[in-house]
Amino acid sequence: MALDGLSLSTLLIELNNKLTGGRIDKIFQPDKYTLLLWVRQTNENLRLLISVNPKHPRIHLTEASLENPATPPAFCMLLRKHLEGGRIANINQHSLDRIALISIDFRGEDGTITTKDLTVELMGKHSNIILTQNNIILDAIKRIGANLSRSRQVLPRMEYTFPPGQMRLNLLTAPISDFFNAITTLETLLVTKAMIQVGIGIGPITAKEILWRAGLPSDIATHSLDNADILALNEATKSIITYIKSGESLPTVMTGLENELAGIASFPLEHLASKYTAHNFSTMSQAVEFTDSLSGKKQLPEQTILSKLVIEENNRLQRKKLILVQELADAANADFFRECGDILMANLYNLPQDQDTVTLENLYSHSLEGNNIIINFDTRLSPLENAQSYYTKYNKLKRAKESLDGQLRQCIEEIAYLESITVSLEHATNSSELGDIREELISTGYLKRTIKRRMPIPPSSPLTAVTPDGLTILIGKNNRQNDIVTFKQAQHNDIWFHTKDIPGSHVILRSGSQHPSLQSIEAAAHLAAYYSKASQSSNVPVDYTQRRYVKKPSGAKPGFVIYDHQNTIYITPDERIVASLVKK
Structure with missing residues (x-):
């Protein structure tokens, strides 16, 4: 759960006050999603963490020390070349959107100042970190070619453009009355969705908070609003906007009984107070860093x-x-x-x-x-x-x-x-699946077997799902399972799926002699895309062919196959669709 634009504005004010004028001493890239900038200020050394992890994109100050790879990634080396030694001129927000703009100045020997910009887009699986100079892209932590996005490419030497959808109203500058006038024209939407669609910087948490403060149910539709409701919504929105504009903040994180994250904002979340526990912090950086300990699946x-x-x-x-x-x-x-x-x-x-x-x-x-x-x-x-x-x-x-x-x-x-x-x-979720992977690493020579034998762990079983048409889908979650579903459980006429040129699961659609529907093919392809390295990408190519056309070369490593007679379908993985298929 990421910050929306309104709460991000409070965080960026904090970062601007703390980091402006600071010298970038060191840059590290602990993993493919994360940067750590060491910034030296007059009286202290600060660390700025930037992560574009699709499941938890964020930017904040931190005191954590992260382990770094022996060989820095290419993007890290590029940033060191261009940014180390520079001073942070300012940190701003683009139009109340989830985009942070970090400007870094360099003073030449002749006194001239050169500016380079690090743009941080915190937008779920579309999050990115982009280095530009004079609005020309030098590089990005995630390059986006035409094969991934037809509307907006992010590649070196191209002109940088902001993500689409910038025509919405900015509540910090536009009249609130204009905001609700626009909402009432969207007659078929829930008010929460209409607010997100019309106002830039408003996320689901803020929209629900506004409805609660206005005394309205969270599922009310725009066509049900009367003049009194609109007046109440105006006042509730004004209370939050005035609070943010005043410079006040009460960074708040709400958690449930199992310590799961329920919400984060720079103001009190009153609509969650009766069911969740509130954690208040002195800075937004502390609040965001706290959510990292709650977010995502914890590793065994x-x-x-x-x-x-x-x-x-x-x-x-x-x-x-x-x-x-x-x-x-x-x-x-x-x-x-x-x-x-x-x-x-x-x-x-x-x-x-x-x-x-x-x-x-x-x-x-x-x-x-x-x-x-x-x-x-x-x-x-x-x-x-x-x-x-x-x-x-x-x-x-x-x-x-x-x-x-x-x-x-x-x-x-x-x-x-x-x-x-x-x-x-x-994608491993239990000891059996991890045991399969350990045994595979031992058999392929990457890991030595310890002399002391562990208690035997039963081998894991492939995952099973059901299509809307009632057909069974088998998913191999590791290479041992991949070999099993493809060469032991699948019949020759079943349909085999795998992401094109991308590591991932073997998926079998048990079609038998019948020709599966497009809906079933899309469901199986969705699972193949989700259980792959490209699970957080868009337009993932998935090949599919009859099992009879899939072969394992002699001496090949576990999970490796060759195939032909394939077709290709493009899928954007959605965790909700995967959950609905696996639960059937």
């Missing part, structure tokens, strides 16, 4: 251990991949080293001994006018030894190319395999 201890192992192994493979790519690029250029050796041999008695480079005629240039070449020269070696070192490197690279091709291919396959393990860990 085994889950944390296995996740750390997979992350470390993936980091090692990513480093290995970079080295192999460079070595392969060198190997592809092997002839250059042979040519350098030949040119040195042709000039053996004319080479200086005290220069680390030599400029010689390029014997291999096809230019009629001739062409010189600059060759690196090791002054510790004789001219002949220099030539021989180039020949040695040529022969080594020539022999290595075939080996490097195979090593790089294997490295890429291992990275893809570990990504499938990561997806399995994210």
Whole structure:
């Protein structure tokens, strides 16, 4: 549950007051969603956390220390290059929307000031962090291409545009009467939905609070409002807007009996007071950070251990991949080293001994006018030894190319395999599923079996769902289950689903001999998209084909298959749809 625009405005005022003028000393990226900026102020050092985790996007000050990967992600390196050493000029909000604008100034040697902007869009699964200069995108933590959004791309060198939907009324600047005049024109909507549709910065929590303060039920529709109701809504809205405009705040978090998050705002949430417990804080940062301890599924201890192992192994493979790519690029250029050796041999008695480079005629240039070449020269070696070192490197690279091709291919396959393990860990919900993953990591050599045997844990079972037409769907939540549903439980005529080129679950639609309806196909595809690495993305491509066209290559790792005769459907996963299918 994220802050709406009204409460975010209070938080950004706090951040602007605390951080303006501060120098950005260090930047870290603990995971693919999170940034941590260390900001030095005159009398204190502060840490600004920015997360675009789709399930809990947020921005706030923190005192937490987060573990960082051994190799910083590319976006982190870019931010360090562009932002470290700069001073925060201001932190503002775009039109009361869930968008924070952080401007960072750099003073040149001649006194001129250059400004770069870090734009933080806190919008659920569409959340993003974007670095711009002069409104041109330098990069983003999540690049959005035309394949993901036709209306708005976020890519380097493109002009930055704000997300659509900016024409709504800003309650901090527009008359409240205009707000409710617009609401009453939407006759078929609930008042809460109409308020969100008309007013920018209003979320469900604020809309329900306004209705409660006005003495109206939360399910009242716009066509049921009379003049007295509208007057009451005006007064209730004015009480919240006046409170925020005055600079006052009472950061409030409401929790239930099981400590679940029920609501967060910068003002008291009176409509929740009778059923939930109120937690008040002195700053919005403290309130938002507190919600993080309540939000989302908590990892089991085994889950944390296995996740750390997979992350470390993936980091090692990513480093290995970079080295192999460079070595392969060198190997592809092997002839250059042979040519350098030949040119040195042709000039053996004319080479200086005290220069680390030599400029010689390029014997291999096809230019009629001739062409010189600059060759690196090791002054510790004789001219002949220099030539021989180039020949040695040529022969080594020539022999290595075939080996490097195979090593790089294997490295890429291992990275893809570990990504499938990561997806399995994210969706694991019990010890049996984690036991399956542990056994798989042992069997594939990533984990050693401990000498002391644990109590045996029964293997987990694939997840089952039912389509609106009554057909059964089987979902493999890890690679062991994937192999079971595909090759042991599915019949040849059943329909097999998997996200296209994205790690995820094998999903089987038990259609038998009948041709399933489009509704059933969409339901199964929805589950395949949700139980994949792309569960928080939009327009996820899902391939589907008859089970007969799915094969497992000899010696392939668990969960790996090849297939053909497929069709592709695009799905935007929705947790509510998944819940309705699994509960049937």
